[in-house]
Amino acid sequence: MLHLILFSVFGLVCVGGAVNLLLQRHPINSALSLVVVMGALAVEFLLLGAEFVAAIQVIVYAGAVMVLFVFVIMLLNAGEEERTSGSRVAWLLGIPAVLAGMVIVCWALLARSNAGVAAIGALPGHPADIAQLLFHQFLLPFEVTSVLVLIAIMGAVVLAARPESVERTKREG
Amino acid sequence: MPDNDFVRSYLPLLIHFLLAGALAGALVLLSWLIGYRKPTRAKMSPYECGMTPIGDARARFSVKFYMVAMLFILFDVEAVFLYPWAIILKDLKRMGQGLFGLSEMFVYIGIVLVGYWYIWKKGALDWGLTISSPQAARITRVTRSGGSSQEPEPELVGVAGKGGL
């Protein structure tokens, strides 16, 4: 019972944060709403028994990725969004489309799931279980991740260095 | 309920979080209620050592800060992969797969270290004047040669032209 209440409450927090993200006009408020969504998602993972994933969700998404977002907003000195009068077609088509999409996703999930109930702990959620899976069954994806990190590191350097190299070519050429 | 133990191990954490929030809120509220308020124009202006503030605080900042945040994410992801590996390394050894466990992580660390070597060589980890922005090099040039130099010193152009940040 308690479990169900907590799960629903944090589900609502999650959805509320996501809606707030869209409604807020200042980018920093939107970014912070996204932090709330990440945190609430972590609690949902936790309530599903995925302890390790929950912790990683907080450490990587709320604690690292969103810090970058906030940094960028601080650095770019991004102000409030300008409100444009959205086209009526977008409203008329968009909202029904979103609703339809949600119905399809829900239907697909409900139809395909075996409707079985799994107790917490029945599925791998404990850190050691995750580790065993990661370093045996999913070894190749894990190693490929390192290449991905390498590429991302290089990309970060190239991105951050670009304006200067442009300036240099202008100066030299 | 079978999952009761699990919920119970985390419920106190939630309670603690809520109590901490209540505490923080109470402190702010108390201070707002009790503290007196007598604003003056000088008190309400941004602190700038007694001078009248010049310009807006929202200036643009060095791309370095952005760079640090990006590199932080990447190395954080690396660290996150190391944690689960660390807690099962002894189990792997017990199962006779110790060397396998070592090698899979050493390949991973090795590849990430290549990236680390790259950012080091690119100067992404350097702060200060050696960051070789053209402007910084120009400033150094002027100060070093007493402000009279017309032709750039080759050594400093070398720094500026190395293509770092």
Add this chain to the structure above:
Amino acid sequence: MNITTFIIVSVIKTALVLFVLLTAVAYTVWLERKVVGHMQNRWGPTRVGPFGLLQPAADGIKFLFKEDLTPPHVYKPLYIAAPMLAVIFAVTSIAVIPFGNWFSVGNFRTPFQITDVNIGLLVVLGITSLGVYGVALSGWSSNSKYSLLGGLRASAQMVSYEIALGLSLVGVLILAGTFSLRGIVEAQAGHFWGFIPNWFIFRGGQFVAFFIYLTAAYAETNRIPFDLPEAETELVAGYHTEYSAMKFAMFFMAEYANMITVACLASLLFLGGWSGPLFGPSWLQQLLPLLWFFLRVFGFLFVYIWVRGTLPRFRYDQLMAFGWKFLLPLAIANLVVTALVVVLKP
């Protein structure tokens, strides 16, 4: 125990721990002023109560009665939220930290800990990584040059040292094989060669990791020699320049609460937690571990203050270079060597 009793017990435990933590925060400030005073040939606080012991209470009351300014140039919602976030994240991670063994009166049995979770260490790391928001948002929302510079510096420094800090713990995790903080302490029980305790700093050879952890933690908590965010000679007070009254004090509470968390974690991970000689009647045997644990924490806090009284401040480029070019490779080398030793040792 049914769920209502459980919740009541949890609330009581949490309130108790928060009370002890805040008192400890107040008296760490007193200790710092006293110790630094004596190191600089001064007396420190002496007027309020014997040895100035009531000084923290006087300070607290003063902060409440001070003028609570909200300047018009700030971004108000975040300006008010930032100190609250700083305090909340600083005092939450104490929830998974064990202070001692079990406590039992009759049938009632509970650990000296709010809750023991499987991922205790990760919870602490996660909450610490959120602490950066309080600093970054206070700097940004204040809309003042010093605040913004301080906030930026602080957040860049905190994220940089978080990596070295995280990697320095991998060696301990390899040796302990669990994320549970209680489990990590239990893995350090016993002695080797007859008298040296099995603490990871000795037996696992984690003294390099210990050094990295302490250094990175000093930077995480923005303490001297890494207190550039509030370098008063350049930035006035850094990210909390525009704050007054209790909101200003809350940043200090957060800083000292973080120091205490760091001290607790260092004791648990490297110095065997609450292990120590047990003797006397059974009630004393239950309470002695608490004493041994608090002694360690006190030792770490004293070192914090000692370092503050001794070392000068880094320059910003030195600080970044030290974190990225020295501590990070050292932490990776430490974990590689630890893994090699653990696997290859017969």
